[in-house]
Amino acid sequence: MASGGCEDTSDEVFNFKCTPCAKKNENREAVKYCVECQGYCCRSCADIHKVFPTLEGHQFLDKSDFKSTDITSDLPEIPTVRCHIHKVKVMDMYCGNHDLVGCTSCMALTHRACTDVQLIPDVINAIFKKADVDKTSVLLQDKIKQFEKIIDTRVAHLKELKDSKIEATSAMEQFKKELEHMLQSLFKESMNEVEEEYCKRESMLNEEKKKAETEVENIKQADDTMRRSDANKAQQFVSMKVAQEKVANAADVISSMETLSDIKLKFNEDENVRDSLRRLNTLGTVNYASPLKPRSSAYSIKGTSNLNVRITDDKTTCNIISSCLTENGLLLMADNSNKKLKRVDTAKMSVVDQCDIPGSPVCVCGTRKHEAAVCLTNCTIQFVSLADKLTLTCQLRLGRKAYGIAYKADILYVTNNGFVLYMYDMKGNKLKEITTDTSGKLRKLIFQISKQIIFNDSENKLLIVDWSDRVITLDTEGRYINSMSDSNITCAHGVCTDGRGNVFVCGYQSHNVIQMRENGNTLGAILTSSNGIYYPWSVCFDHRRCILYVGQQFSDEVKVFKLQ
Structure with missing residues (x-):
């Protein structure tokens, strides 16, 4: 055991460690307990109290200041853990009715009706058993193992989740490709339909154009023949009748061509396709595929x-x-x-x-x-x-x-x-x-x-x-x-x-x-x-x-x- 004025950090085990030094991961033996700081102090930390005016008036306690006559160490055994509710208070009170510890505020607020509330340093030797610490340590170690098992399971599940995300994303990409392929097929069919209609109309128009050109040539030829036969009345008469017949035939051809329907191509969208897509929010649903547990028994x-x-x-x-x-x-x-x-x-x-x-x-x-x-x-x-x-x-x-x-x-x-x-x-x-x-x-x-x-x-x-x-x-x-x-x-x-x-x-x-x-x-x-x-x-x-x-x-x- 190090002496009371030890200033060097040590690997030795002390009954009481300096609270401020412990926060700095330094191991020094405490020699005093500061009431206002609610913690143990080594010689250096106790001396620091004399340097700063705000700390100079703090009260230090040692064994002689406590009721218990069973304490064999130089310092009183006082809790230093602060209350998680009332942050400035130390958990130094014990309620025997509920077997709970707390600070003075906790006891005043929630254990006011309890009859067995005491200051822990006064009763510590009566209520504390080393076997309880060992038993609690076993329970804590068991819980640690349970949590470690949960952590291992969650790590495995995280990997499965990540892998499933990759698989789900891959499935979405594949589905998108299928949709794109289907859209491309629909586009191709629509293009074929446009091309088919275009070729049909183009062929009809070219055919009518060629027919009209042929009629023009025939009419010009009939007019020329009729005019060149003016020296022969009989011949001119025949040519005139032939020309009149061509005029009548041309009128029928012109009439049939004048009733031409709309020639322009126009694409009319299928609103069902657009409406179907508009009704969708996503490409599908995302659900959780729970793995099935293995079964080794026969079915009935x-x-x-x-x-x-x-x-x-x-x-x-x-x-x-x-x-x-x-x-x-x-x-x-x-x-x-x-x-x-x-x-x-x-x-x-x-x-x-x-x-x-x-x-x-x-x-x-x-x-x-x-x-x-x-x-x-x-x-x-x-x-x-x-x-x-x-x-x-x-x-x-x-x-x-x-x-x-x-x-x-x-x-x-x-x-x-x-x-x-x-x-x-x-x-x-x-x-x-x-x-x-x-x-x-x-x-x-x-x-x-x-x-x-x-x-x-x-x-x-x-x-x-x-x-x-x-x-x-x-x-x-x-x-x-x-x-x-x-x-x-x-x-x-x-x-x-x-x-x-x-x-x-x-x-x-x-x-x-x-x-x-x-x-x-x-x-x-x-x-x-x-x-x-x-x-x-x-x-x-x-x-x-x-x-x-x-x-x-x-x-x-x-x-x-x-x-x-």
């Missing part, structure tokens, strides 16, 4: 219903071979038998739109925000606009089989109902052909009969269903990762995920739907023939409503299962 059935997807002009029984959800929650269904793509309002449980496809569809997936791609049996991929009405757009002729299809970052991943997975760009150029696993010493075929394909929930892996009852996992470059299987499934065909780490696979000949974890663990069949499942082709899960849609071969009804 809460309710069952049927969705009739047959429409008036269907020529045969429906065959919903593939389905997927759009971003706004509408369900797209590929009807193989009727060669149609159908859009279903899942809330209304009815088909709200459809378009005829130039071939038999076998798989559908979403591509850009308002677009879908459909694989056809005629070796083509048909793109469909998902605007107000389903509309066919461009088409890619691949020259080879296309069956299952998935999309990410302007790359199409296409199975061929055989042992090949192709990667194409959006113009149909083949980027890669994947057939074998090259990770081991021996090269071996990955697929036997590749069927439908999707991305996993984190979109960093491909899940490809093989007719040989396997779900094969590849990375986005086509490198083999693993295979998953379940003995309860036969002839696997359709596949989807729940957004929580689970994969649903339908068995065409086993008449069931199997639930698997992405890590390969199988949770068994959650739907069987006892639930009305027969020859299931497709599965699609709506994680917002926890509903699984199952399309079946040659059935007008899609089975709808509310899961829990």
Whole structure:
């Protein structure tokens, strides 16, 4: 312990530290307590009080000035923490009724009726226990850990928020490009219409001009012939009659040309386009996409219903071979038998739109925000606009089989109902052909009969269903990762995920739907023939409503299962 007159800062532990020096991060032992300053003072700070007239009259206290006889140090134990409400007062009072500390003003104002209000230095030895400090310290450390966990979580969420902002901005840019493309297409069509009308009018005017010029030449020739035959009355008579006939014909021609309608072109704006844009405040809505918590348990059935997807002009029984959800929650269904793509309002449980496809569809997936791609049996991929009405757009002729299809970052991943997975760009150029696993010493075929394909929930892996009852996992470059299987499934065909780490696979000949974890663990069949499942082709899960849609071969009804 340093002596009472120590003026050097020290790393020693003192019973009482100088309050002013502590504010300067200096460690000096206190020798006095200043009543007016309400703080402890070292020898130097006590001496400073003698120098300044305003401090000269301050009263210093030491042990002899206090009632407590248990104090063993040279100074009284007095609180120096100032009240957070009454800034000029020290928190030196204790209310035993409420177990709270405060300054004299706090006690006078809010603890006036309390019977156990005392000055802390008078009762400190009776109310203070070192064990309470240790217990409080443990509680504080526990709260620190909780807050540190919250801070780590918020840091992670800030990164997710920043990444989501980038994704949202990118989506807006892409949407803007789509709108610009649509406007450019509309502009091009309007320009074509102007050019077509211009050419039509120009051709008509040139034709009439040429006809009028021909009539002028004929009339001049008739007049000249008539005048040159004045020596021969008979000839002149004939020429005159021919000229009169030409005059009559010319009158008819002139009359037809005089009734010319307005010739100027004028563009009339479609006010609906402008009005639609005026009604909008933004390009869309911004919402919060809360990540779904992983689920490791099997789903159970809460309710069952049927969705009739047959429409008036269907020529045969429906065959919903593939389905997927759009971003706004509408369900797209590929009807193989009727060669149609159908859009279903899942809330209304009815088909709200459809378009005829130039071939038999076998798989559908979403591509850009308002677009879908459909694989056809005629070796083509048909793109469909998902605007107000389903509309066919461009088409890619691949020259080879296309069956299952998935999309990410302007790359199409296409199975061929055989042992090949192709990667194409959006113009149909083949980027890669994947057939074998090259990770081991021996090269071996990955697929036997590749069927439908999707991305996993984190979109960093491909899940490809093989007719040989396997779900094969590849990375986005086509490198083999693993295979998953379940003995309860036969002839696997359709596949989807729940957004929580689970994969649903339908068995065409086993008449069931199997639930698997992405890590390969199988949770068994959650739907069987006892639930009305027969020859299931497709599965699609709506994680917002926890509903699984199952399309079946040659059935007008899609089975709808509310899961829990």
